Amino acid sequence: xxxxxxxxxxxxxxxxxxxxxxxxxxxxxxxxxxxxxxxxxxxxxxxxxxxxxxxxxxxxxxxxxxxxxxxxxxxxxxxxxxxxxxxxxxxxxxxxxxxxxxxxxxxxxxxxxxxxxxxxxxxxxxxxxxxxxxxxxxxxxxxxxxxxxxxxxxxxxxxxxxxxxxxxxxxxxxxxxxxxxxxxxxxxxxxxxxxxxxxxxxxxxxxxxxxxxxxxxxxxxxxxxxxxxxxxxxxxxxxxxxxxxxxxxxxxxxxxxxxxxxxxxxxxxxxxxxxxxxxxxxxxxxxxxxxxxxxxxxxxxxxxxxxxxxxxxxxxxxxxxxxxxxxxxxxxxxxxxxxxxxxxxxxxxxxxxxxxxxxxxxxxxxxxxxxxxxxxxxxxxxxxxxxxxxxxxxxxxxxxxxxxxxxxxxxxxxxxxxxxxxxxxxxxxxxxxxxxxxxxxxxxxxxxxxxxxxxxxxxxxxxxxxxxxxxxxxxxxxxxxxxxxxxxxxxxxxxxxxxxxxxxxxxxxxxxxxxxxxxxxxxxxxxxxxxxxxxxxxxxxxxxxxxxxxxxxxxxxxxxxx
RNA sequence: GGGCGUGUGGCCUAGUCUGGAUAUGGCGACAGCCUCCUAAGCUGUAGAACGGGGGUUCGAAUCCCCCUACGCCCGCCA
Numbered sequence: 001x002x003x004x005x006x007x008x009x010x011x012x013x014x015x016x017x018x019x020x021x022x023x024x025x026x027x028x029x030x031x032x033x034x035x036x037x038x039x040x041x042x043x044x045x046x047x048x049x050x051x052x053x054x055x056x057x058x059x060x061x062x063x064x065x066x067x068x069x070x071x072x073x074x075x076x077x078x079x080x081x082x083x084x085x086x087x088x089x090x091x092x093x094x095x096x097x098x099x100x101x102x103x104x105x106x107x108x109x110x111x112x113x114x115x116x117x118x119x120x121x122x123x124x125x126x127x128x129x130x131x132x133x134x135x136x137x138x139x140x141x142x143x144x145x146x147x148x149x150x151x152x153x154x155x156x157x158x159x160x161x162x163x164x165x166x167x168x169x170x171x172x173x174x175x176x177x178x179x180x181x182x183x184x185x186x187x188x189x190x191x192x193x194x195x196x197x198x199x200x201x202x203x204x205x206x207x208x209x210x211x212x213x214x215x216x217x218x219x220x221x222x223x224x225x226x227x228x229x230x231x232x233x234x235x236x237x238x239x240x241x242x243x244x245x246x247x248x249x250x251x252x253x254x255x256x257x258x259x260x261x262x263x264x265x266x267x268x269x270x271x272x273x274x275x276x277x278x279x280x281x282x283x284x285x286x287x288x289x290x291x292x293x294x295x296x297x298x299x300x301x302x303x304x305x306x307x308x309x310x311x312x313x314x315x316x317x318x319x320x321x322x323x324x325x326x327x328x329x330x331x332x333x334x335x336x337x338x339x340x341x342x343x344x345x346x347x348x349x350x351x352x353x354x355x356x357x358x359x360x361x362x363x364x365x366x367x368x369x370x371x372x373x374x375x376x377x378x379x380x381x382x383x384x385x386x387x388x389x390x391x392x393x394x395x396x397x398x399x400x401x402x403x404x405x406x407x408x409x410x411x412x413x414x415x416x417x418x419x420x421x422x423x424x425x426x427x428x429x430x431x432x433x434x435x436x437x438x439x440x441x442x443x444x445x446x447x448x449x450x451x452x453x454x455x456x457x458x459x460x461x462x463x464x465x466x467x468x469x470x471x472x473x474x475x476x477x478x479x480x481x482x483x484x485x486x487x488x489x490x491x492x493x494x495x496x497x498x499x500x501x502x503x504x505x506x507x508x509x510x511x512x513x514x515x516x517x518x519x520x521x522x523x524x525x526x527x528x529x530x531x532x533x534x535x536x537x538x539x540x541x542x543x544x545x546x547x548x549x550x551x552x553x554x555x556x557x558x559x560x561x562x
Numbered sequence: 563g564g565g566c567g568u569g570u571g572g573c574c575u576a577g578u579c580u581g582g583a584u585a586u587g588g589c590g591a592c593a594g595c596c597u598c599c600u601a602a603g604c605u606g607u608a609g610a611a612c613g614g615g616g617g618u619u620c621g622a623a624u625c626c627c628c629c630u631a632c633g634c635c636c637g638c639c640a
Contacts, residue, residue, distance in 0.1 A: 028580060042582050044621080054620090078583065121640075162639055286638045293636095294565090300638045307640045331634050334566055359567075359633070389602095398600055411602090422588095423575075426567060428633060435574070435589075439602050442575080442588040449602050457599050500579075508576060511587075518603055527599050540599095562602075 022046040037082030096542035112150040114322035122237035124192030127375035129361035137328040139503040159234035170194030188240025319351035358425035386412030410557035418444035422507040450514035
């Protein structure tokens with residue numbers, strides 16, 4: 001697994017560090033404008049250090065540096081490093097044809113990362129806002145995996161707590177007639193109606209709150225029947241949530257129930273451990289953890305646990321399960337995240353989670369709320385996208401009728417994932433049907449379409465297998481090189497998006513790669529060219545493998561036609 | 563009141579961490595491209611001095627300070 005672009009960068013850095021007598025961190029490579037090469041070194045940063053004019057330094061470097069299979073060229077105070085085009089072209093094609101759909105994968109590491117994502121309360125179906133978390137988590141996990149880490153994807157099931165007590169009360173006391181009608185049979189859609197109705201009733205009748213509290217109490221005191229109620233309902237809703245996630249191509253490796261931490265005594269033990277800390281105080285019998293003026297209550301006056309304590313117990317447990325922890329959380333958990341990190345440190349635990357926060361998703365400018373029922377469910381979003389995709393497919397007549405539904409599903413679901421992942425996590429998203437269902441431009445169908453075009457050429461190609469050794473790879477043209485160069489960038493993008501927890505960069509790359517292929521497709525006939533047919537088949541194949549790898553990493557399905 | 567985040571052409575968005583060479587791409591608009599491998603495509607035109615102000619610097623969308631708009635948080639809820 002050698003990638004020319006990574007090797008090239010390594011070589012440049014090594015030689016620069018060797019040659020320049022300046023602190024290493026001053027040597028930063030950046031990306032120059034497209035045609036100048038792969039890497040650039042602005043010579044300003046260390047000009048002071050060397051007491052010399054950046055232009056002069058660049059001049060000297062240009063004269064004295066040589067790189068294998070590439071050139072060093074000065075442009076004012078910049079030094080541009082360009083890989084020899086034919087070398088880049090040849091090596092990348094060979095690499096793609098050899099590694100096939102695992103192109104871009106880096107050597108596997110022994111380090112294990114546990115990614116916690118979704119962890120939505122099991123009181124109703126996921127809505128579009130809640131879907132942001134799993135899409136970010138799953139995509140990041142796929143990126144880490146491709147970079148070589150061992151991955152476990154975990155869902156923390158908040159199967160106890162007030163929100164579940166509300167649902168439990170509803171199931172005990174309400175009849176089907178009390179509820180709004182819902183067509184979908186999935187249990188998450190069915191059960192959420194109880195949750196929503198009870199919340200309505202709570203606004204009218206305050207005495208209800210007492211009954212809810214009673215349920216919470218008996219649950220926390222470990223009442224078997226109540227706990228059983230909680231467990232059953234949580235499981236039913238989870239069944240629906242998991243089904244939706246699976247449809248989105250998101251598969252969890254493990255689930256951890258919040259209740260298990262109470263049942264096995266680890267919450268109780270944790271509260272004991274915390275009590276001995278200096279920054280844990282007491283107020284009317286209730287316990288709180290205090291840091292920088294922020295009080296976080298961890299136990300009630302009756303010493304039953306609160307969510308922060310339970311989540312902390314979960315992290316203590318998790319710390320043993322992996323080398324690194326990554327959590328995906330909504331921005332409303334920022335303060336809570338700080339609490340978890342600080343408290344873990346105080347407890348002497350070294351595996352502190354890295355937390356990726358994402359902003360909320362609004363729907364046409366309005367808040368989405370499970371409680372109020374003001375949302376677009378993920379299931380509806382996927383259904384609508386699938387239907388729209390089907391209409392588009394029908395227009396084009398490229399697909400056999402019996403494959404129609406399956407392909408529409410791949411396109412619809414891909415569109416949903418891509419629509420969510422293409423925006424950087426910390427930015428708010430306002431969900432609009434029209435934009436989400438736009439299958440042109442910066443969208444998953446655009447990417448999938450480029451893939452089917454490549455696939456279609458390869459299907460029609462009647463030649464035998466390519467003989468890589470005998471391929472004439474020297475006489476390449478500009479657009480061909482551009483495409484291959486874009487392909488070669490993949491490992492670099494993969495590392496960048498993984499290191500910075502920026503899955504949106506990979507989405508952007510996928511779009512650029514597809515666009516580059518579409519230009520190649522327009523400019524260079526493959527099957528209709530005589531002398532260059534084999535070479536172009538090799539290019540198309542390379543693209544197909546690279547794009548397959550990119551799409552897998554984004555969790556997008558790969559339709560053969562559309 | 564305090565904390566965190568966000569503000570880039572009419573709309574959406576990349577770049578901000580790690581300051582640097584003409585600010586990325588999409589939607590929409592306008593003008594074009596299917597006797598040729600799927601036009602969910604491609605080309606061109608118009609459109610942004612990067613929320614406002616100050617500062618640091620040879621150089622600021624990027625760093626610092628102030629202000630402003632919006633979101634989130636500051637519960638013996640989760």
